[in-house]
Structure formats: C-alpha cells, structure tokens
Amino acid sequence: MDDQPEMKAKNPWHRPRIIFITVLFVIGIVSMVAIGVVQNKPLHQKYKYGIVLDAGSSHTSVYIYQWPAEKENNTGMVQQMDACNVPGVGISGYSTEPNRAGDSLKSCMDKARSIIPNHRHPETPVYLGATAGMRLLEMKNAAASEKVLESVERVLQTYPFSYQGARIISGQEEGAFGWITVNYLNESLRQASGTLGALDLGGASTQITFVSGQKQESPDNSIDFRLYGHDYHVYTHSFLCYGKDQVLKLSLANEIRPVHTKTETIVVEDPCFHPGYRMNKNFQSVFNSPCVTGLSYPEKNFVHMGSGNGTKCHAAVRKVFNDSGCSYSICSFNGIFQPRVEGQFGAFSAFFFVMDFLNLTTLSLDEAKEELGKYCATPWEIIKQNHPNVKEKYLAEYCFSGTYILTLLEDGYNFTSHNWQDIKFIKKIGNSDAGWTLGYMLNLTNMIPAESPDTPPLPYGGYVTLMVLFAVMILLLGLLACKVFRRPTGSAQKEII
Numbered sequence: 001m002d003d004q005p006e007m008k009a010k011n012p013w014h015r016p017r018i019i020f021i022t023v024l025f026v027i028g029i030v031s032m033v034a035i036g037v038v039q040n041k042p043l044h045q046k047y048k049y050g051i052v053l054d055a056g057s058s059h060t061s062v063y064i065y066q067w068p069a070e071k072e073n074n075t076g077m078v079q080q081m082d083a084c085n086v087p088g089v090g091i092s093g094y095s096t097e098p099n100r101a102g103d104s105l106k107s108c109m110d111k112a113r114s115i116i117p118n119h120r121h122p123e124t125p126v127y128l129g130a131t132a133g134m135r136l137l138e139m140k141n142a143a144a145s146e147k148v149l150e151s152v153e154r155v156l157q158t159y160p161f162s163y164q165g166a167r168i169i170s171g172q173e174e175g176a177f178g179w180i181t182v183n184y185l186n187e188s189l190r191q192a193s194g195t196l197g198a199l200d201l202g203g204a205s206t207q208i209t210f211v212s213g214q215k216q217e218s219p220d221n222s223i224d225f226r227l228y229g230h231d232y233h234v235y236t237h238s239f240l241c242y243g244k245d246q247v248l249k250l251s252l253a254n255e256i257r258p259v260h261t262k263t264e265t266i267v268v269e270d271p272c273f274h275p276g277y278r279m280n281k282n283f284q285s286v287f288n289s290p291c292v293t294g295l296s297y298p299e300k301n302f303v304h305m306g307s308g309n310g311t312k313c314h315a316a317v318r319k320v321f322n323d324s325g326c327s328y329s330i331c332s333f334n335g336i337f338q339p340r341v342e343g344q345f346g347a348f349s350a351f352f353f354v355m356d357f358l359n360l361t362t363l364s365l366d367e368a369k370e371e372l373g374k375y376c377a378t379p380w381e382i383i384k385q386n387h388p389n390v391k392e393k394y395l396a397e398y399c400f401s402g403t404y405i406l407t408l409l410e411d412g413y414n415f416t417s418h419n420w421q422d423i424k425f426i427k428k429i430g431n432s433d434a435g436w437t438l439g440y441m442l443n444l445t446n447m448i449p450a451e452s453p454d455t456p457p458l459p460y461g462g463y464v465t466l467m468v469l470f471a472v473m474i475l476l477l478g479l480l481a482c483k484v485f486r487r488p489t490g491s492a493q494k495e496i497i
C-alpha cells in the first residue's frame with residue numbers, strides 16, 4: 001500500500017490506460033454481441049399464405065394458413081391464420097341450383113382477399129376439396145355434382161389468388177390427410193416418437209387412421225408414408241354413409257319401415273330423441289339419400305316422436321352396423337378389415353363438437369354412458385330451456401349423436417373401457433383446427449419432405465445465448481488477465497525499489 005504513491009509518481013498514466021483498455025475491451029465485446037444478434041435476427045418476418053376450402057356435406061369452411069417464407073420444410077411452421085364459415089348449406093345442397101354453390105363462397109373468399117397482403121395474392125394457392133356430401137351427390141346425380149364443381153371453380157377463379165383446382169377427395173385421402181395434420185401439428189413426425197391416430201366424424205362419412213404394427217391384410221386400407229426420414233405404415237378407412245347425419249337417416253329408416261302403411265298417419269317413436277319432442281317430418285328427408293333404400297311413399301309425412309331411452313337408443317343405433325361376414329382375421333364392421341386400435345388417438349370434427357357439448361370428453365366410457373342415458377331421458381322442454389342459444393336442430397340431435405359416437409367407437413372400432421382414455425377429443429392443436437385441410441395443403445405444396453431437411457445445428461435462441469455466454473467468458477478472462485499481468489509488474493517494481 002505504501003508503494004502506491006511511488007508507482008503513481010513513476011507512471012501517472014498506468015491506471016487510466018488500464019481503464020481505457022478495459023472500456024475498449026467491453027465496448028468491443030458488447031458490439032460483437034450486438035452485431036451478432038442484429039445480423040442474425042430475421043429482419044422482418046416474411047409470410048407466405050395458402051387457402052383450403054373444406055366443402056363438407058353440411059357446410060363449407062375456408063381455412064387460411066400462413067408460414068414463415070424461409071422455413072417451408074420445418075414441421076410445425078404452418079399455422080392457421082383464419083377460418084371462415086361459409087353461410088348456408090354445404091355445396092352438395094345446391095344440386096338443383098348449382099350457381100348458388102359458387103356464390104355462397106364469396107363472403108369468405110372476400111375476407112381471405114382482405115386479410116392476405118396484396119403482394120402475396122398471386123402466389124397464394126387455393127384448393128377446394130369436397131368430401132362425402134359430394135361423393136354421395138356424384139353417386140346419385142353425376143351431372144349435378146359436375147355442375148356444382150364448375151360453379152365453385154368459376155367463382156374461385158375470379159379471385160387474384162393462384163387457383164389450383166376443386167375436386168372431390170377420396171375417403172382414403174380424407175383419412176390420410178387428417179392423420180398428417182394432427183401429427184404435423186403435434187410435431188410427432190420429426191421425432192420418431194409415437195404418432196397420434198386420427199378419428200374424424202363428419203355428417204356423411206367418418207374416418208379412422210392410425211399407425212399399426214399388425215399385418216395389413218387389405219391393401220385398400222394401407223398407406224405407406226416416408227416423412228422427414230421416417231417410414232410409417234398407416235391403416236385408414238373411410239365409412240361412407242357413417243357420418244352422423246346419414247346414420248340418423250339410416251336408423252330412422254329402420255324404425256319407419258316396420259310401421260310403414262299407406263293410409264294411417266305414421267308415428268315413429270324414437271328413443272334417441274328426448275321425451276316430449278314431436279316434429280312433423282317428410283319421408284323424403286329420410287329416404288332422399290343413396291345411403292338409405294326402400295322408400296315407397298315419398299310424398300308422405302310422419303310424426304317423429306321422442307321417447308328418450310339411452311339403452312333402447314343404443315340398441316337402435318347398433319342395428320346400423322353389420323357384424324356378420326368378416327373375410328379377414330379381424331374386422332371393424334360391415335366386413336371391413338381393421339387391426340386392433342393402437343396408441344393415442346385425436347378425435348375431432350363432430351366427435352369433438354358433440355362430446356364437448358355433452359361434457360363427456362374427460363369421462364370414462366362407463367361414466368359417459370351413464371351421463372348420456374340421463375341426458376337422453378331429460379324432457380325436451382327442459383333441454384330447450386337449458387340451452388336457449390343453441391340451434392334447435394343440433395340440440396334435438398345431441399342424444400342421438402352422442403349415442404352414435406359411443407357406439408361407433410366401442411362396437412364399431414372396438415375401443416374398450418381399458419383404452420378409452422387413449423382417445424383425446426380435440427378441436428385444435430395450437431391455433432390450428434384438426435382436420436384434413438392442412439395435411440392436404442402440405443402435401444400439394446410439397447411442404448413435408450420425405451427426408452429430414454438440413455437445419456442449423458442450433459435454433460436462433462440457442463445461438464444468441466451461446467454468443468452471449470462466450471462473450472461474458474471472454475470478458476471475465478480479459479479482466480482476470482489484466483489483474484494477473486498487473487501483479488507481477490507491481491511486485492517486480494516493489495522488489496526493485
């Protein structure tokens with residue numbers, strides 16, 4: 001301590017010089033980090049967009065997707081930006097006035113035009129995929145289905161986007177793309193971790209799709225994917241006519257046929273509708289579908305009367321499944337091969353709407369049956385009072401729909417009370433709806449590569465953290481070095497003095 005004044009006297013610039021060097025050193029390090037951060041930060045995130053129209057049997061939805069322009073091939077990058085419900089019925093409902101099918105899409109397409117930045121319009125692909133409603137219309141009246149598709153095509157081509165076509169997708173595509181969507185969103189494709197099976201329930205068809213390690217006995221039900229460097233053997237089946245609206249017609253038709261006479265007023269007592277429910281309906285509304293046969297008196301009406309009995313409803317719904325005649329080692333129903341269900345499942349669309357409304361999504365199978373039985377037995381007046389804001393058509397059908405869902409999953413697909421908890425009823429994963437549309441777009445824009453794309457070894461956040469850590473380490477080492485170099489000089493001077 002006594003030597004300090006002498007040292008200072010010897011070299012009065014020593015300390016300021018060290019401070020000056022240290023300050024320069026710190027400024028250098030800070031600048032290095034700042035430059036690294038600024039240089040590597042994506043300056044202004046550029047997004048690309050894609051539009052898919054899901055032309056379902058009951059309604060059409062327009063989905064707008066967006067993704068960062070430079071990260072097309074990374075899983076989880078494409079997200080739903082907006083979804084618009086087209087007012088009115090599904091496009092197959094315009095078979096007698098096809099022009100209205102195209103017109104119905106305008107409000108949602110106008111919205112898409114306004115929310116996607118103008119300079120991206122010409123490169124934004126638009127796809128329309130029609131599902132089971134149009135499959136049925138094509139079976140019933142191919143010319144009408146052609147006209148409906150022409151009408152939607154005409155309207156979609158008037159928009160400034162890159163129109164890529166309107167077509168009826170197959171049930172196999174619907175199942176496969178639903179599976180791709182949930183697994184893409186779940187990020188289960190990049191890690192070879194377990195995938196999520198996909199259960200989709202529509203109005204006119206239903207799909208089951210899952211990875212199965214068992215022998216695939218039916219080529220029609222088997223798809224092989226190579227995605228991000230992993231091979232997947234996927235089982236899929238789409239049951240046309242087994243969407244919930246068509247099954248309602250099927251089971252009503254089963255109840256009408258035995259009491260079907262030409263003269264009397266026909267009263268059909270239905271255990272799947274609430275006690276006190278009474279509605280005049282036309283035979284036509286039940287027998288107008290290619291899924292239902294055997295109408296003799298199209299002009300006749302009947303009284304649809306609820307009796308609200310869960311057990312009897314289950315028995316009635318059960319009749320729409322044909323369990324005889326499996327030519328494989330194992331079947332679901334109607335002679336269709338299906339291996340035992342495996343792994344976790346995401347159940348979406350009407351599976352979710354119905355189970356969520358009935359508050360059954362988290363219950364065990366037995367609890368769900370019990371709750372549903374009580375719900376079905378509740379008088380219609382009380383149901384209406386309890387849910388004044390729910391559309392009456394949906395409200396009247398929840399007992400039936402819930403019973404159909406439990407029956408399809410248990411008696412159809414052979415889920416049991418042991419693996420019931422493997423089914424997750426989901427609407428969205430992140431911001432994006434579960435459904436076939438995202439998978440359809442990813443496939444058509446080649447955004448899911450067969451092999452894993454090369455990505456930087458570190459994500460951006462990790463890179464910045466490492467840079468900062470190294471900078472701090474260098475700084476500390478520098479300071480330490482200053483101290484160490486100062487000491488010997490000091491002690492040497494001390495010794496000399």
Ligand SMILES: O=c1[nH]cnc2c1ncn2[C@@H]1O[C@H](COP(=O)(O)OP(=O)(O)O)[C@@H](O)[C@H]1O
Nearest residue numbers: 056057058059131132202203204205243350353
């Ligand atoms: O909020 C809801 N509650 C109950 N059911 C709904 C709700 N929203 C849609 N749905 C039903 O979901 C189903 C959707 O089927 P979609 O129109 O996709 O037919 P598809 O897939 O067979 O072509 C229809 O049965 C429709 O009534």
Ligand SMILES: [Ca+2]
Nearest residue numbers: 056131202349
């Ligand atoms: Ca659908």
